Amino acid sequence: MRLANLATIVRGLHLLGPTTRSDLVRRTGLTRSAVGDLVAELTDRGLVHEVPSEPTGAPGRPSPVVTPRAETNVVLGVEIMVDTVAVAAVGLGGTLLRSVRRPREHGPADVDRTLDDVAGLTSDVLDSLTTPSALFGVGVAVPGLIRRDGATVATAPNLGWADLHLVAALRPRLASDAPISVLNEADAGALAESRRGAAARRGNVLYLSGEVGVGGGIITGGHQLTGSTGFAGEVGHLPIRPDGDECRCGGRGCFETEIGEAKLLERAGLDPAAGAGAITDLLERSAAGDADAVRALEEHGRWLGFGLSGLINVLDPGVVVLGGLLRTLHPHLERPMLDTLDRHVLADIRAGTTIAPSALGDDAPLLGAAELAWDRTLADPTALPTPLPRSA
Amino acid sequence: MRLANLATIVRGLHLLGPTTRSDLVRRTGLTRSAVGDLVAELTDRGLVHEVPSEPTGAPGRPSPVVTPRAETNVVLGVEIMVDTVAVAAVGLGGTLLRSVRRPREHGPADVDRTLDDVAGLTSDVLDSLTTPSALFGVGVAVPGLIRRDGATVATAPNLGWADLHLVAALRPRLASDAPISVLNEADAGALAESRRGAAARRGNVLYLSGEVGVGGGIITGGHQLTGSTGFAGEVGHLPIRPDGDECRCGGRGCFETEIGEAKLLERAGLDPAAGAGAITDLLERSAAGDADAVRALEEHGRWLGFGLSGLINVLDPGVVVLGGLLRTLHPHLERPMLDTLDRHVLADIRAGTTIAPSALGDDAPLLGAAELAWDRTLADPTALPTPLPRSA
Missing domain, CATH: 3.30.420.40 (ATPase, nucleotide binding domain)
Known part of the structure; x- marks a missing residue:
């Protein structure tokens, strides 16, 4: 019981930041003296310290702010x-x-x-x-x-x-x-974004990261979806195009073969193996109005939307976070992607779904x-x- | 605490059937007298009764069998x-x-x-x-x-x-x-099959039921996947064929349009609206070696496998249960379906996945x-x- 209460307080401080004793009382439902006792133990253990709160002008003694000790x-x-x-x-x-x-x-x-x-x-x-x-x-x-x-x-x-x-x-x-x-x-990436990023405090999240491959992290009902063997979330190998390219997994027409870096370069008539630098060039050409670049991004966005539609209909994730290369590409792919989602995602699910670029960026x-x-x-x-x- | 112990015993009896007092002691880790006390309360409430166990020939007094009172x-x-x-x-x-x-x-x-x-x-x-x-x-x-x-x-x-x-x-x-x-x-269907059917006592299950539409029930980590708005599991609207037929959802090439009843009839050159009776005819023609019927089932099985591959890579469900019409069709679709899974499901996930027809049938x-x-x-x-x- 005491351990559970200590954990509740530490978890809250870790996820929500420094908190006054008064707010800890409100948040935990514990008595003021129980909270004081638990904070004292955490202080002894060196996990937190208390700092005076800013004067608010309100009457009465200000409640000290319990603060995680990050440096130590x-x-x-x-x-x-x-x-x-x-x-x-x-x-x-x-x-x-x-x-x-x-x-x-x-x-x-x-x-x-x-x-x-x-x-x-x-x-x-x-x-x-x-x-x-x-x-x-x-x-x-x-x-x-x-x-x-x-x-x-x-x-x-x-x-x-x-x-x-x-x-x-x-x-x-x-x-x-x-x-x-x-x-x-x-x-x-899903864990970080759901704790401190674009999906903060959301219990249902699909994090999609694209680079050479495409990976997925799925949180449902507050828990990581691990599946039967621990390998769930291989959204890169969702087959979406029966006549698509061969995938390194042995399949064909996987989501990853359609929305990976190489395919975008190929769509723009560039060397698929040219890497991240070539993507930067492509985006610059698109901004300058180059028709091939614009068309390639348009098509890429539609394929992103097509595969994402199925994932949203199946998982109903509420928020989809695009990380890695997909975060960089997001502004360029957004319109065709959303148009495709509007066509393929069931209206009742679509209404509850937002698509956001990663807030934590490459470090997610x-x-x-x-x-x-x-x-x-x-x-x-x-x-x-x-x-x-x-x-x- | 007492409530939790009562619940543990009732849940066990409901899911696993009549159990001797000795086995309840073993299963719950409670003392013999605590189990006796809890069983007495459940007996008073009319939820269970105790029946003498069959003589086993073993020495000692046989442990009475605690049995749920189903009729009342x-x-x-x-x-x-x-x-x-x-x-x-x-x-x-x-x-x-x-x-x-x-x-x-x-x-x-x-x-x-x-x-x-x-x-x-x-x-x-x-x-x-x-x-x-x-x-x-x-x-x-x-x-x-x-x-x-x-x-x-x-x-x-x-x-x-x-x-x-x-x-x-x-x-x-x-x-x-x-x-x-x-x-x-x-x-x-997923709930029934995971409690008493083809996925009994499995914590990760995909139940796929096909009829006019195709529905999905997903259990992950022992819990129903509900998603952000409660609408998760709409596997029928996983888009898998960009150039496929229009779906009643407004999309195109959904899993449902490829593996629904109407599509199977169309594949065999029959009236897509002819209904369940026509499916029976089709299966009879296939059994008699009719080339169109055989080819239609072969193609249908491949599409079933294609869509299912993505769901398995994403969900890693361990067991997939085919219900409704898909249960009836299972023996006819199994080979092309499994061939397609072998090609498209990641090897490490494929090794941990079985596909089974519904054990509870139309009543699931x-x-x-x-x-x-x-x-x-x-x-x-x-x-x-x-x-x-x-x-x-």
Whole structure:
């Protein structure tokens, strides 16, 4: 009971920010003295401190503001993508203390080299923290199918990884006993956007991230949709075009083959393998009125809408967040996408659905990995952190 | 605490059937005397009785078998479909005591006439029960979008209904204060199959029912997927064929337009409006080797597999249950459907997925409506029933 009350308070502070004692009383339904007692324990544990509230001019003694101590209580978020590797230190309350991102080579990834890079970035990030801190956990986002153990990558085709126990491979490099959890990159994006982004405090969310591949993170009724084997959310492999291109999954006409980066370039008559730089050129040409570029974006938007329509009719997500490349493209694809949704989504569902670009941008999966790392503490604020590993 | 323990025991008896006291002790982790005490209360309330167990030849006194009293504790399930209306009385423990189904005319349904039919069938069913009984609730399955209130039909296109407060319309006709809940027909099918059918005790299920329209009921992590507005699961309107036929939803190339009854008849060169009788003829012609019939079923199976592939990649349901017409067609569509799944479903997800025909058959939604009606009692076995309404 006491543990549950501690957890309610910490979770509220982490998600909603600094809160006066009076508001904690209102929010929790606990008595003033019970809240005082719980806040005292959290203060003793170093998780929060109380700061005087701004004078409001109202009579009576101002209620102190209970504030998460971000600088001394941290988790690490790690994101391993096709193009980049990133590491962030995030304080309790969601404060981003420090993050670094480093480009890496395309193509099948050497596991050891990648994880050495992660370890190097982690040292850089931790060494740059100015206050002695405690580490509560590490979350790692990977563009692949993650097993239910939250530790093993079953397959990550764009990284060339399969059946990799990522936690076992990463632990010795981090020189820390902190819990390490692995999650799918789009699931991480969905988690971050639903906690602090474009879908904040929404219980039903579809996060769609497009880059080389297209991933989906689905939250229904406040919970991540994991499915029977943990691999749910593979929206990139929703077949939508029977006569479409072959997909790297072995199928044909998948959502991913229609709305991935390569297809957009192909639609504009460009080299499909030309990469992100060519997309920037394409958008500039479109802005300048180039007919091929305009037509390519129009067609791309219709295909985005076509696949999204089915996902909305099935999931009724309330809010769809477009991340990664789809966030960049959003203003250019919005009109044809919405026209297509209006035609294909059932009216009663359409009326309750909004489509928004990611609010957290390219860091959404990185921040989501950090959020996952916080989950143990949010469930049990008495779980002890580990000392921060320091290089040298 | 006591309420939660009562609920655990009643839920177990309802879902798993008669159980010895010894097994209740094992299953609940409660002491023998606590179980005895709880069973005594349930006996006093008339929900269960104890019957001597069969002699096993083992030494010691046989443990009595705690058995739900199905005949005296009932709910009503109601199913309103395009072709038929059905009512069932189901006892605690899931025993089907009595059911009747009556054909009704195709096309837009006069609400008053339909509900009068339901009331008539309900009287027939209740009057035929031989033991004085108590009514715990009524569940109503409707092929349409049901609002989150569990009472209002937002739209049921094949019935021609929109914005109908079905509970308010039905209550005076039932002459009972019993709680009435409304749910989507495919959600009802999913509920029944996941409790007592082809997906028994599975936490992730996709139930797909095909008739005139195609409906979906989705269970993820043990919970019905309801979505943001309560309308999730509209798998019939997953667009899968950009150049396909227009759908009654206003879209084009929906899953429903590709795998509905009309399309199968059209594929075989028959009148798409010829109905269920023509399907029977088609299956007979296929069995006799008629090339058009064989080819039509082959093509239909591939489209079923194509749409299902996307749903499986997104939902990772573990088990897919085919109900309604799709159950009848299952043996004829299975091979081309599975071939298509093998090509389009990600290997790691495919390995964990089985496709099964409905075990409860045409009554799955009717039994699911009854299961919904039991839910209040399963959560709170002290909730009082209402007297059984009797005609004259």
